[in-house]
Amino acid sequence: MIALTDSAATKVGQLIKAEGDETLALRVAVRPGGCSGFSYEMYFDTDKAADDVTVEYHGVNVVVDPSSAMLLEGATLDYKDGLNDAGFAIDNPNAQRTCGCGQSFS
Helix, strand or coil: CEEEEHHHHHHHHHHHHHCCCCCEEEEEEECCCCCCCCEEEEEEEEECCCEEEEECCCCCCECCHHHHHHHHCCEEEEECCCCEEEEEEEEECCCCCCCCCCCCEE
16 A cells, blocks of 8 residues: 655645545556556545545545555655655655656556
8 A cells, every 4th residue: 555755645635625625535546558557646536435445644545446556555655845856756666667757657
């Protein structure tokens, strides 16, 4: 299952608060596609399947489907807000190869 750093959890919490719906959870998924074979998908969701994996980080619920959870085991979602690095980034130890955009892997 993917973990969130403190900065990622804080930023996601701020975004959920801005949406005005405290029932939202961050769904992280891995889908076929992208230039390296798989791509990451992140969005806010209120639906939860019975077999979804849910973990809470600093008040933020993260939901992952079972297939994606296997590919995200040991991965970390971070958020940076600097001049050189800004935005969310996933560090996935399961990725053997990544592309330049940082959004797809194999």
